[in-house]
Amino acid sequence: MDETIEILSGVRLINPLSDFDDIVDIAIDRHSVKWIRKASGSPSGLWLIPGLVDMHVHLRTPGYQDAETLETGLRAAIAGGVTSVGMMPNTTPALDSLTLTMEVAGRGNSLGLAEIEPIPCVTAGRRGEHCVDFEEFAESGITCFSDDGSPVESSTALSDAFQRIAAFNGVVIEHPEVTSLAAGGAVNLGLASTETESPGIPESAEYLDVKRCIDILRNSNNSARLHLTHLSSPESIRLAHQASLEGLRVTCDVTPHHLALNEGEVIARGPVAKMNPPLRSEESRKMLVGMVRDGMVSAVASDHAPHPACRKNLPLSSAAFGIIGLETLLPVTLSILGGEAGMYPMDIIRLLTTAPAEILSKEPPEIAPEKKLNMVLFDPEHRWTYSSTFSRSANSPFFGRKLTGKVLRVWFGRELYREGEFVFV
Numbered sequence: 001m002d003e004t005i006e007i008l009s010g011v012r013l014i015n016p017l018s019d020f021d022d023i024v025d026i027a028i029d030r031h032s033v034k035w036i037r038k039a040s041g042s043p044s045g046l047w048l049i050p051g052l053v054d055m056h057v058h059l060r061t062p063g064y065q066d067a068e069t070l071e072t073g074l075r076a077a078i079a080g081g082v083t084s085v086g087m088m089p090n091t092t093p094a095l096d097s098l099t100l101t102m103e104v105a106g107r108g109n110s111l112g113l114a115e116i117e118p119i120p121c122v123t124a125g126r127r128g129e130h131c132v133d134f135e136e137f138a139e140s141g142i143t144c145f146s147d148d149g150s151p152v153e154s155s156t157a158l159s160d161a162f163q164r165i166a167a168f169n170g171v172v173i174e175h176p177e178v179t180s181l182a183a184g185g186a187v188n189l190g191l192a193s194t195e196t197e198s199p200g201i202p203e204s205a206e207y208l209d210v211k212r213c214i215d216i217l218r219n220s221n222n223s224a225r226l227h228l229t230h231l232s233s234p235e236s237i238r239l240a241h242q243a244s245l246e247g248l249r250v251t252c253d254v255t256p257h258h259l260a261l262n263e264g265e266v267i268a269r270g271p272v273a274k275m276n277p278p279l280r281s282e283e284s285r286k287m288l289v290g291m292v293r294d295g296m297v298s299a300v301a302s303d304h305a306p307h308p309a310c311r312k313n314l315p316l317s318s319a320a321f322g323i324i325g326l327e328t329l330l331p332v333t334l335s336i337l338g339g340e341a342g343m344y345p346m347d348i349i350r351l352l353t354t355a356p357a358e359i360l361s362k363e364p365p366e367i368a369p370e371k372k373l374n375m376v377l378f379d380p381e382h383r384w385t386y387s388s389t390f391s392r393s394a395n396s397p398f399f400g401r402k403l404t405g406k407v408l409r410v411w412f413g414r415e416l417y418r419e420g421e422f423v424f425v
């Protein structure tokens, strides 16, 4: 037999695109799957899943390379089993021109790690006033836009965006926030703001903007697409779901940390658990988990937001918002949605692969003969401590904690990662 062929025996292949979930033997060479057969021996206990699509990632380039570089961010992605990252544009300068966006994405993609899906700004400089040249981006195949870090403040600009992006099936990814209600806030308004004596951010600061965006969509071009990202309030998800039942093209995502943690985390641990939107009450967290189980949420995304220690080791009111999340995306999401919500692995993996790919209008990841290798070998039972990271930053409340489920190997075009190390064959 050709020496470059490797056989992975008795793996559970979970392939959402074909709805396939069974124990198989699979043969691969250096670049592609050769064949997939029913397992001849006993199950190995390991899963083989497509490379994850994380639609919300901050690579901090240009401008904040003290927090993350393209290389450290894309290595953290691969180590987490993420082979495709949605790159958010709140950099300095912001990614609002085709030239800059292509230059940064091109540099990242040339590293041969995870691939970048660029998500440039909706408005010039993310100032929320004048829209970018959507049509020019679309000609280069870029169809997803966001002012993430901020909402699209101007309703006129948002309306203009919806009118124009529908022509090429584009999508606006909104960071829903009424800035006047959230301004100055550090933690959830309620127990967290009382206990930490910090200014609070109410859930209404999120869901009132969700409502505004849906109203604008309905009244401008109701065939355009709106995606609401990192929702933390059950009322936001209810509004998004109601809009989709009405026939509007509205989708949404939640983060693993809003599913796994509540405001008690920021009370106990301070800035390492400070993020925007903030961790909410236990009641809201439980409702969020139930809404994912009930199919009201379209995708799970990490909102990977690296910061150096100097911007996190500060009083709660002045520390930066955000946590890293690429390397914990899969184990944390599986633990909560598989455990507490009792969801099937297939339905969870779909939220991390084909569902976000569809929102981003990209080809869905798939494990199939003659396809480019794009897959993750995962041990669902492995207990490990999250104690080192490939990110340049380490701001995660999961750091130092025991997690269940570990990425063992990752292939994207070729094998890239094996047992904690990068391999380039």
Ligand SMILES: [Zn+2]
Pocket: 148, 149, 150, 175, 230, 276
């Ligand atoms: Zn955001």
